[in-house]
Amino acid sequence: MRALVAMSGGVDSSVAAALMLEQGAEVIGVTLKQWEGPDGSMPVSGCCTLSDAEDARRVAAQLDIPYYVLDYVDEFTEAVVKPFAEGYLNGLTPNPCVECNRKVRFRALLDRTAELDCDVLVTGHHARVERSGGKYRLRRAIDPTKDQSYVLHMLDQSSLAKVRLPVGEMTKTQVRARAAALGLRTAAKPDSQDICFVTSGDYRDFLGTVVPAAASGGEIVDTDGNVVGHHAGTASFTIGQRKGLGVAVGEPRFVVDIEPREQVVTIGTKEDLLTDSCVAVDMSFVDEPIEPGDHVEVKVRYRTEPVGATAAPHAGGWEFRFDRPQPRPAPGQALVAYRGEYVLGGGTIVDARSGVTVGG
Numbered sequence: 263m264r265a266l267v268a269m270s271g272g273v274d275s276s277v278a279a280a281l282m283l284e285q286g287a288e289v290i291g292v293t294l295k296q297w298e299g300p301d302g303s304m305p306v307s308g309c310c311t312l313s314d315a316e317d318a319r320r321v322a323a324q325l326d327i328p329y330y331v332l333d334y335v336d337e338f339t340e341a342v343v344k345p346f347a348e349g350y351l352n353g354l355t356p357n358p359c360v361e362c363n364r365k366v367r368f369r370a371l372l373d374r375t376a377e378l379d380c381d382v383l384v385t386g387h388h389a390r391v392e393r394s395g396g397k398y399r400l401r402r403a404i405d406p407t408k409d410q411s412y413v414l415h416m417l418d419q420s421s422l423a424k425v426r427l428p429v430g431e432m433t434k435t436q437v438r439a440r441a442a443a444l445g446l447r448t449a450a451k452p453d454s455q456d457i458c459f460v461t462s463g464d465y466r467d468f469l470g471t472v473v474p475a476a477a478s479g480g481e482i483v484d485t486d487g488n489v490v491g492h493h494a495g496t497a498s499f500t501i502g503q504r505k506g507l508g509v510a511v512g513e514p515r516f517v518v519d520i521e522p523r524e525q526v527v528t529i530g531t532k533e534d535l536l537t538d539s540c541v542a543v544d545m546s547f548v549d550e551p552i553e554p555g556d557h558v559e560v561k562v563r564y565r566t567e568p569v570g571a572t573a574a575p576h577a578g579g580w581e582f583r584f585d586r587p588q589p590r591p592a593p594g595q596a597l598v599a600y601r602g603e604y605v606l607g608g609g610t611i612v613d614a615r616s617g618v619t620v621g622g
Contacts, residue, residue, distance in 0.1 A: 263287040265426070266380040268294070268371055269322065269329070271314030273441050273448040274386030274429050276321045280444055281428040282384055283325060290378060291322040291329040294370060296338035296362070297459040311458075317448055324446065334370050341365035343459055347473045350465075350497040353520035353613075354594030357413075357564070358457055364416045372424060382426045389414050390430040391422050398422035400548050400605040405433040412564050415598040415608035416546050469497050480525025482509055485518065485534050496522045501592040502535060518590065536587040539571075540611055542597040543579035547607030552580070558599045558606060562591035568600050579609065 265287040267279040282289050293315050315331055322329035342361045349356035368383075375383045388403035389411040398419055403409040417425060429437050441449035460468045482491035491509040493499070498506070503517040507529060516535045519528035540562060545551075552558060552573050559568035560582050570585035582597065591597065591611045598608035 263382065264378075264380045265289050265382050265384050266371065266375045266378060267291050267327075267384040268367075268386070269318035270386065271311075271317035271321075271448065271451075272386060272453065273446070273451055274388065274437055275318070276386070276446050276448045277432075277437050277441050277444075278384050278386045278428050279321065279325055279327065280440070280446070282426070283327070287382075289325070289327045289384075290380065291318065291325075291327050292371070292374065293318050293329075293331045294367060295331050295333045295335060296366065297343075298335050314454075317451065321446055321448060332370070332374065334366060337370070338362065338366050338459075343472075346459075347469060349594050350469055351473060351522060353496055353522035355500040355592035356594045357596050358459075360413050360416075360596045363413055368417065368421060368425075372421060375424060381424075383424050384426045384428065386429055387414060387427050388430050388434075389427050391425055391427055397549050401430075402600075402603045402605075403430045408434045411600075411605050412561055412596065412598050412608075415548070415596065415605050418546065418548065422548070466498050470495075473497075478525055480527070482507065482527045482529060485528060485530040490529070493525075493527055496520050496525055496527055499527050502589050516589075532589075535589045537584075537590040538587055539581050539583040540591045540597065541576050541579050541581050542609035542611050545580055545607055545609035548605055552599060552606055558582075558601055561598045561600070562588075562611060563595050573599070579612065 263286070265282045267275065267282060267289055269275045269279060269291045270293065279289055279291055319329050342358050342365065345361065346356045346358050371383050387410045388405060388408040390401040390403060392399045392401055400411055400414060400417060400422060402411045438449055457465060479492060479494050480496065481489050482493055484490050490511065493508060499517050499520055501517055501520065504514060507515060507517070509515060509529060514532065515529040516532060517527060518530040518534045554574055556573045558571060558573060560571045561568045569588055571582035574581045574583065593611050593613040595611050596608050597611050599606040
């Protein structure tokens with residue numbers, strides 16, 4: 263077997279490469295360069311940095327496998343960075359990691375897998391691919407605290423046929439122990455939680471630099487329309503946000519609505535935030551599409567647990583009616599449908615009133 267391994271410079275992809283070698287595969291390591299500084303170099307802070315690429319290169323050298331850096335900066339900028347900025351200007355909360363996997367990373371890596379005459383594409387994601395009844399299924403990882411199946415929901419049958427996720431069968435503790443036993447330099451390296459093109463650690467700084475309109479101020483109102491404060495730009499807010507509102511009213515308040523055209527942010531109580539359903543568009547499915555009336559579990563944000571919901575067609579998308587009221591999901595985030603541990607598919611949450619999606 264000939265395997266192309268996507269190496270991020272982290273412990274998971276390092277161990278994934280080592281495991282493929284142990285299975286007797288011929289391994290090629292690659293890193294995608296997706297963002298760069300003004301001088302054309304990879305960023306020095308955030309994730310997917312110059313030091314990450316150096317860690318990947320050194321691990322590849324230690325494992326004695328060829329290693330390459332592939333330039334996808336232009337594709338990433340057009341497909342991920344620009345829609346990210348436009349999304350926040352439209353009052354959305356985009357997930358750039360999901361959009362990167364959907365529009366850049368896996369497309370680029372699967373293309374290179376074919377070009378380099380490799381049999382499989384290997385990544386360090388914590389999820390599992392299983393074959394059953396002649397079809398491929400995407401399953402949550404062994405380690406529920408590290409599961410990344412949510413950000414892989416767009417993988418279809420042709421993609422899953424080529425993808426291997428070896429660390430999905432291990433807990434994070436086991437991954438680090440294996441890396442340490444192999445003497446890999448990434449064994450104790452912390453996981454990155456950053457957005458690769460946000461090098462300051464705060465997406466608001468990035469938006470203020472690339473889209474000055476993000477700093478257009480406006481009013482903060484309560485659910486009765488009373489002005490209770492002012493803000494420096496709706497892009498600084500997301501649905502469900504509690505901290506950093508700049509308003510003191512004596513009890514917790516949450517962002518319950520954002521109107522970017524009027525530059526108005528509405529805050530309310532936790533009860534005001536509750537909703538019975540949400541709508542997702544651009545749905546894709548791992549295998550067979552869901553059917554009207556299907557009862558599934560849905561995740562509406564990466565770090566939330568799935569909740570029960572019933573699916574119904576809705577104006578070119580799908581409405582998911584929760585078993586019990588839930589905090590309103592942020593438009594622009596991904597909705598991923600599960601049945602037990604298996605991913606069924608997913609799409610992009612929209613504001614059902616306006617139909618606004620990432621990119622406008």
